[in-house]
Each structure stands twice: as C-alpha cells, then as structure tokens.
Amino acid sequence: MPDGANAHRGEFIALFENGVTYGPLMAEGSTITPVSVRQCKYGACGTVVDAAFEVGGLAECGCGMPLESSKGGVSLPIGLRRQRTQVHMNVDDTAADGDLFTRRTLSSSKGGHIFRGSVRVDAVLPVSAAAWLQSVTALRVGGRRSTGGEVQVTLSDGVPELLGPSQHVVLVFASPAILTDASGLPLDLTSPDAVRDALTDEIGDVFGVPITKVTTWTRDELVGGWHAASGLPKPMERALAVGSVLRIDLAEPTSGEAIGALRDRGLGLRRGEGFGHVVVRAIAWAPTTVEAEAPSTAVPDEVMAYVRDLLGSPAANWLAVELRDLVEALAATPPGAERPAAVLLDRRTYRELSGSIRERVRDLIEKDTRLIYAVQARLRAELRLQDAVAKDALAKDAR
Structure with missing residues (x-):
C-alpha cells in the first residue's frame, strides 16, 4: 500500500477503496451446492431435491433413506486442493512437542489451473489507474508469495447472461x-x-x-x-x-x-x-461433474464387484480414505507424467490385509482414475449405510 508521500496513493485508493468491485474467483470445474438442496443422507442413491423450487418436496429418497440438507460451500475439482501435515523440527532434528500443523494449498500443474472471476468498474477511474487495471498480466496471491502463488492474468470484456422476467x-x-x-x-x-x-x-x-x-x-x-x-x-x-x-x-x-x-x-x-x-x-440445482459421478441406484457390475470384496475387509473404512487420496494424486498428475505411486501399498495396515484383499487392491489401483473414484465413492456410501442400519437396530433394541 503506497504511503501518503507516494504519488500512486490516489490510484491505489481509486482501485481498491472506491468504485471497483472484485468478485470471487472460481476454479474451472468447481460447483456451488446451495443449502436449499437435500440429498440422500448416506449417498446410496442419486435423489436430489431443491427446496427453493420444490416447496414441500420429498421426506425421503428413492432408496428409503432420509434426505439430508446440504451444508453449502464450493466443491473443487479432484486434485486441486492439497493438504500437508508436518511437525516443526528442533535444531537437533527431533520433533518439537505440540507443534504439529497442517497447511492446505492449491496444487500446481504443468498446464496450470484456470480460475474465473469478475471486476466491475462503477466509477470514473484516474487514467493511470485504469491503464494499470487493463495492463496487469501477472500477480502473486495467497500466503508465502515469495515462493508461490504466481498467477497469469487475462482480462476480457464480459457478456452478462440475459435473464427473463x-x-x-x-x-x-x-x-x-x-x-x-x-x-x-x-x-x-x-x-x-x-x-x-x-x-x-x-x-x-x-x-x-x-x-x-x-x-x-x-x-x-x-x-x-x-x-x-x-x-x-x-x-x-x-x-x-x-x-x-x-x-x-x-x-x-x-x-x-x-x-x-x-x-x-x-x-x-x-x-x-x-x-x-x-x-x-432459474431452475432447480442438479449435480454436475464430480457430483454426477457419485453412487446411484444403477452401479456398473465392475464397480460393485470391487466394493463387495473390499467391504469384507476389516479395514474397509481405511481403504475408503486411502483410495480418495490416491484419486486426488492421480487427478493432479499432468498428462504423460509418471503415474504416482500408491502410498497405501507401503502402509502397515495394507500389509496386514488378507492375501486376496491385497491382490484386489493392487489390481484396482492400476485401473482408470474414474473407476477408482467410483469404487471409492460407492464403498464410502455402503459403509455409511451399514453404519446407519446398525445404529437403527441398536435404537430399536434399546426401546
């Protein structure tokens, strides 16, 4: 921020304190799920109700399970967000007590990720400020900008969508x-x-x-x-x-x-x-991209074959988490690059699985990314459904 003696202070204030609106940046492939949406609580089917358009709506979905209200928020494309947990090290290379922290970042890729947003100018800007806004081509955003956050900027005239009465x-x-x-x-x-x-x-x-x-x-x-x-x-x-x-x-x-x-x-x-x-x-929300790939009542036989085998493992919940991490790593890998190693194969939990389960997992992780995601999503849904049935049975016994 230029101080009072800086000749560009007025331009800065015109750009960032008066008359210019900067909208949110959305990653290509991301979606906003409205809070008005209700979906199958356990992901067992593809029922979706948008209460903002369907007043009254359904009480339960097609599979007989209750509907759950969305928590809203933005769903990012698989592989865009990374999470790294590490400890602070002492000078003697030992872990400092209580200094475990997690950093969430946006992954980098050879082709880069595209974000789109809007800049709306509602005031007459100084000539030099307008010239800067139109000429900017590179910025650094986010934290730790000395080593990351570099973005290329392209500006174009927007064409607003025409809306009906x-x-x-x-x-x-x-x-x-x-x-x-x-x-x-x-x-x-x-x-x-x-x-x-x-x-x-x-x-x-x-x-x-x-x-x-x-x-x-x-x-x-x-x-x-x-x-x-x-x-x-x-x-x-x-x-x-x-x-x-x-x-x-x-x-x-x-x-x-x-x-x-x-x-x-x-x-x-x-x-x-x-x-x-x-x-x-203007119309009710419907799932797209990643959400549309979620489990439905019609599941390919190949997916269900893997799910049935993995459900028989005492480590099924662990496998569901590990497979999701693998999908994100695969999605972030540039075309033509070496396929990332499946870290789960080095885990002790994996080595303690039965021989037949280990073979099924090893076979699955060599398959197409979309198949791995479909298996992971359906496995997670089946586990949540099993948990719901078990809790319902306990509640009935208690009564």
Missing part, C-alpha cells in the same frame, strides 16, 4: 454476504418479516414492485480481512456462508433487466471487496 427470484451466494438490519446489527434470519423489511430497504427500488415474502436456507460464518490502507485488521463480521439461498417472492413479475441489475449489484456490506456476490438460479 419472474415473480420468484432465487439467489445463491457465491461469496459470503454481510446482511444487517436498520441499526447495523446482524440481520435476524429467523424473522421472515425482518428479512423482508431489510431487503425492501436495500433493494426494493431495484425490482420496482413490492417484496411480499423472503424464504431463507442459510449457514453462517465469521469473516474478517486486512485493511492495507491503515495496516490494521478489519473487524470480524457475521456473514452468510457460500451456498446460502434466498427466495424472494414479489407481488407481481419484475423484468429480467431488474433481476440482472440485482445480480450485478449483489447484497449486503463490503461488496467492493467481493462480499455479497450472488448467482440467480
């Missing part, structure tokens, strides 16, 4: 949203009237018609930040988490242009920093 507007938050009441306190989401009144005060003039009802499906979290201009941390705020959903019912249909204006504007405080970014959904 509607009397019911479903908004899914793509970034945390800080909503407050008239006194500046966190909005009471348990009061439908308070939510309706707060949204009427903030965006009522955008629609041009009265808001009659607002239904919410939300999770909350605490968000903060760092204020570069002052060199001080920003206050912690209670915010709606990514994936939270608002369904806004209007007295009569409003235009697609009005809904588009709300999408571009966002909701809540600190929108210039990327908070309150919304996605307008």
